[in-house]
Structure formats: structure tokens, C-alpha cells
Amino acid sequence: MTTETKTLKLDQIRIDGGTQPRVAIDEQVVADYADLYAGGENLPPVTVFFDGTAYWLADGFHRYWANKRIDCEYVFAEVHEGTQRDAVLFSVGANSSHGLRRTNPDKRKAVLTLLEDDKWSTWPQTQIAKACGVTPEYVSRLKNREGSTIDRSIVQTADGRTMNTSNIGRRRDSSPSTPPRQIMTREEYEAEAGADTPAPKFQAPSKAIAKGQEAINLLKSILPSDPRCVEAMHMVRDWIIHNFG
Numbered sequence: 001m002t003t004e005t006k007t008l009k010l011d012q013i014r015i016d017g018g019t020q021p022r023v024a025i026d027e028q029v030v031a032d033y034a035d036l037y038a039g040g041e042n043l044p045p046v047t048v049f050f051d052g053t054a055y056w057l058a059d060g061f062h063r064y065w066a067n068k069r070i071d072c073e074y075v076f077a078e079v080h081e082g083t084q085r086d087a088v089l090f091s092v093g094a095n096s097s098h099g100l101r102r103t104n105p106d107k108r109k110a111v112l113t114l115l116e117d118d119k120w121s122t123w124p125q126t127q128i129a130k131a132c133g134v135t136p137e138y139v140s141r142l143k144n145r146e147g148s149t150i151d152r153s154i155v156q157t158a159d160g161r162t163m164n165t166s167n168i169g170r171r172r173d174s175s176p177s178t179p180p181r182q183i184m185t186r187e188e189y190e191a192e193a194g195a196d197t198p199a200p201k202f203q204a205p206s207k208a209i210a211k212g213q214e215a216i217n218l219l220k221s222i223l224p225s226d227p228r229c230v231e232a233m234h235m236v237r238d239w240i241i242h243n244f245g
Helices: 027-038 061-069 084-091 104-115 125-132 136-146 186-193 205-220 229-244
Strands: 003-009 046-050 055-059 074-081 154-156 162-164
Touching: 027 061, 046 084, 055 061, 055 074, 055 084, 061 074, 104 125, 104 136, 125 136
Parallel strands: 046 074
Antiparallel strands: 003 074, 046 055, 154 162
């Protein structure tokens, strides 16, 4: 595979191919990187895959948005020959050993990207684990927990964000067809998330309701006119899906 390093215009780079390896962009990291760029610091090049027509961003989304923030039209890029699928496969292992540390939801998203693909899901669990930079045991636990339910309703929009299309055109049903998700025990949570991640502190029911109402009130304070409103709502939705299904 041929690789070269070159300067690309940001508008040459595609970010809508399902190659975003993280659940959400960390705005503080974007701001920090933007300050470094503005101060003349040269950060490592982003990684893209070129299929002869499009450059697909596979690693470096925070650096991409940092350059956008300071109105810089260019970014230094490491260019690989390959398709959009090559970029996706590269992305699931991005930052497993360098850069901004991945969160547990990031790791989960990476593994599910392969498990939910018609081709990659046929790979041995050891191969999936190696590609995603996780342990085979983690892949096994996640595969067993998800079972055979493969969610094809999560799509990526042109601006690189994700959208759940499963409820489009569907009438609301007051009687749920599936039982509520079973709450994980502390031991199960730590086994999946890792020993370095503390189990969540569960509130008593009355406090849970109060906290939920506080969260709703905070969300109501986000004005629809805010240019990052949709992204903020997507972050909340992704967190709820990950923790409660």
C-alpha cells in the first residue's frame, strides 16, 4: 500500500463515510489543538485513505475540527491508497496506543462496527480484537451480549454526525414489544469497562427522578439557534443508548 505525506485542503477530505471512530468529539480537545495550531505548533498529520476520487478521513477528527475552528483551510495528511472501507477498518484501531485515550463507549463502537458488518463479522474474534485494539474476551462479551441483533438503523449524515433512523415512519406504540434491558451488576460493569473504570453510583428512585428532571431542564436551556445544538443532543442520545439501550 502506497503512502505519502502531503498538504490537503479541508474541503477535499470526506468525513461522512462512517470513519469517525469515537462516539463524540471532545470540544475541549478541539479547543486545545486549535490553540496549538494558532501558536504555530505542528501536530502529527491526520490519516486519510484515497480511492482515486475522495480522501476519507480515518484518524485525526479532533485535528480536522481544530483547523476548522481557526479558519485554516489546510491540514497536513498522511495519505494511504485505499477505499472508504479501508478507512473504516483503520479507524476502529485508531488511538488504541497513542493520541487522546479512547473511552469505553469508543471501544464498544469500534467493536460493533466490525460485528455489525456482513464481512468483518465473519472474522475470528481474535482478529476483530486485534483490529480494534481490545482483548478477545471483550469482543466475546460484547458479541454474546448483543446476540444476533444487528442494528442497521444508525447512519452517518453528510456532516459526519450519526442519526438513528429506526423510528422514521413508525407510529408510537404505548406497549413496548421488548422487555426492559437488564441492569448490569457492578461486577459485570467493571468486567466490560475495565478495572480502571469505577462502577456508576446508583441513586435511589426518588433521587433518580429528581436528577432526571434536572437533566431535562438543562437540555431545555440549550437554544435551538445554537449552531452546536444538534451535536449536543446527539451526544446525550448516544450516552443514553450506550447505558440504557
